[in-house]
Amino acid sequence: MNLRAKILGLEAGGKFVVVLNREDAEDLTVSSLERVRMKKNGKEVIAIVNTTAKLIEKGTVGIYEEVKNSLGLKEGDSIDVEIASLPSSVHFIRNKLAGRKLTYEEILEIITDVVKGRLSEIEIASFVTALHAFGLDLDEATSLSRAMVETGSTLKIDKPLIVDKHSIGGVPGDKTSMLVVPIVAAAGLTIPKSSSRAITSAAGTADRVEVLMPVGLSLDEMREVIEKTNGCMVWGGTLNLAPADDMFVRVEHPLSIDPLLLPSIMSKKKAVGTNIMVLDIPTGRGTKVKTIGDADLLAKDFMELGRRLDIKVNCAVTYGEQPVGHTIGPALEAREALGVLTGVAKAPDLVDKATDIAGMLLEMSGRKNGKQIALEILRSGKAERKMREIIEAQGGNPEVNPEDIAVGDQTYTVRSNREGILLWINNVSLVETARLAGAPKDKGAGVYIYKKIGDPVKKNEPLFTVYAERNVKLQRALDHLEKSLVLGIGERMEMLIHEVRERPVTRKTFMLER
């Protein structure tokens, strides 16, 4: 059937979608969410059908951007449209829905079709939900990791040993990577670090690093930086490593489920050629992993999956019940990380965590006394010099100093109304405060915490300062603080956590950060 193109001027989120008039759809014997094969200019795409009774006239086909660009269409073009059979990948998804285990071939076909935009949101959502509900075993996780590498770009660097670190996220203010990368690169290891932006947090590593240097590098630019400096800190979003994951995250986030955690992380490490890595699993109330037992089980799975992918994985189960360091929000965190590197800022927990992880990487690479080496590299200023090399190689200002970094000029400081010990910090509420103040979009927005758990607090002493770039956002954050307890001060832990007087609505907090 020949139909005239009507360009809609809308994106379909990476999927190939067209809109047909209901009568044309019936003539093609195709229903909504079934597929058509569209041919034009010697090119061909399979697109998912939406139907409408009136808004697209009979004889025309509404075209989303993805199809327009792929076929090189313009308004009014005549296109050949025919019914397409169901992709095999949909049959394989149905197999998983029947509770069956998927083979590598089946998974590769599903992932390929996800990347090529051939599966609808319903099919992807159902696949992800089925993986969550039925579980995926390590064979399937291995297949998913391999298929995600197979369908994306890969980094080839001519180095004998490539190391990496990754955190499964969930603890605020975690700028550990900004110390680990320069430390291990200064020690002579190669570390091609790519990071994500914040999804539900106040800052992702890419957001923090971007305060100091450009992060949107191409794969070739990334390789040049690594060849020059041994390391890099770039945003994964432009690298096309394991692109299927972006589609999965789009589905997982609204559902608060994360069945693809293992393959998502490991595929990106495999794609950059990692041989050795340390996985950080922040653990405790208010993080993704609540108990040490759960953390150990997760570690076991990551290590076994690593073994199957030829990546040596050790895990660091770390304390996650409060922010790392004193800062939350891109600019505040970049300032703190640079401050620790230059020796002007004090953040013992951050230094501890970074040198623990750097030390593990050094020992896994054959050195002895890894933590001592890492501390020495940090104290001697070698890590700072390496950081400035990387900043320069990525196109930032290598002379930057912590005090040059602008933070929001709209501030409000919360003070203690009593004396005591800081007993607990509500990570989720703190992140919410920073986000309402504008983070991560407003780089200068965030929170500076003066006290950490166990610190003594005097009456009227400052507890934390909220930073914002715009007063209206500061107000929004303060409105939230009116209704929410961010931290607890007392003589000792109180026994009653809370009363349950009516059926509680469980608002599960969930951080999807990989």
Place this chain on the structure above:
Amino acid sequence: MNLRAKILGLEAGGKFVVVLNREDAEDLTVSSLERVRMKKNGKEVIAIVNTTAKLIEKGTVGIYEEVKNSLGLKEGDSIDVEIASLPSSVHFIRNKLAGRKLTYEEILEIITDVVKGRLSEIEIASFVTALHAFGLDLDEATSLSRAMVETGSTLKIDKPLIVDKHSIGGVPGDKTSMLVVPIVAAAGLTIPKSSSRAITSAAGTADRVEVLMPVGLSLDEMREVIEKTNGCMVWGGTLNLAPADDMFVRVEHPLSIDPLLLPSIMSKKKAVGTNIMVLDIPTGRGTKVKTIGDADLLAKDFMELGRRLDIKVNCAVTYGEQPVGHTIGPALEAREALGVLTGVAKAPDLVDKATDIAGMLLEMSGRKNGKQIALEILRSGKAERKMREIIEAQGGNPEVNPEDIAVGDQTYTVRSNREGILLWINNVSLVETARLAGAPKDKGAGVYIYKKIGDPVKKNEPLFTVYAERNVKLQRALDHLEKSLVLGIGERMEMLIHEVRERPVTRKTFMLER
């Protein structure tokens, strides 16, 4: 934030969706698939957000039809847009994703938000998949049925006893309802029959009936017909009974799963006030339910769900391995049904099935010898007279005779190339043939079968005739027949079903017809 409306001229499938420029979305701290509250003209809706980098400019908001109509918007209108919190229903869906059982209150809120267009396709797909994967128990099925009634229209008729019949579908050519309704209505029972159109079959009851009379009645018109004639045969699509089901079907169909089968059927019966019903469960290869054991288990669940909803349910497990009667396709089937009522057509299996089910309804209503009464009503012409009454009341021509019904004039007859017994019929392939020939859209398209299982066949004898309204569709059906075996003729069943020489791709056939 105030944004200017840009009307997109597209429907979002019943959901409330808007498109924001990425920067505006970031300023609102709302991500793709999160929600905004939009206010205009004293009205308010919650809409799901899509974001785009370029196609919607900063300061404007792309508006789908559902939002446009609900707020009464026009191009360029200024609208107040603010971030909305996550609906509780999403938390409840997440509870189901965690494998927990849902309460009535939780289910009612989910169903309400489905009907109001507040849930995204991803959330609905995930809910349906979770129901499929974790299962739903009878408490949840009862809650879903009640909630689906609660959120739709209901029919109130002042009759002491209301009966109904329903088939779970999956057997081609099943025009049983077109006999059962006039038989039991002629016997004095009240039967407010609503039916669906074909989803994956060659004809739904609404498609068949429409050949004889209008079926798109309003709830008030339906009531008038019933008050006049004791019965009706209308399309459910315009009645708004259990409207949530339409959204669920949209998701279930591409996934080939059907976890809402029980609540979907029972809610629609409850909504028309049914007290007594017979559920037909066609059973056998090529139908939805493959074994008699499975049929019995399903029957048990329907009967128990009925008990909880105050509907007395008996089930008829019926033979489904071949079409009912000789015809498939709307006009051919209408002709056959009317032919049996007027006594000119012979279809012993159809008569048998219809009088069995009508007889069950009569006995459940207190009569004795139900099947004999039903046969007598049919033979005496009372059923035909009742049918003509209903046709007239619904606005059709009560004088219509079978031979007046037009069928496709493009035909092709397949003949036997050997002598033997008709051993099996492939229902799925036969339906595919009828659909390729144009059914259900082309009412005159379909298949007429001369032989049924067990019939002796001579060489060169006609087996079936394909009917189409257009030659190109006839050709399409014939191309399919070239590649596909529709029936098997031989002396006895052959032992080898098929050889498996390489890993088989299981193409599960699935009929979603309720």
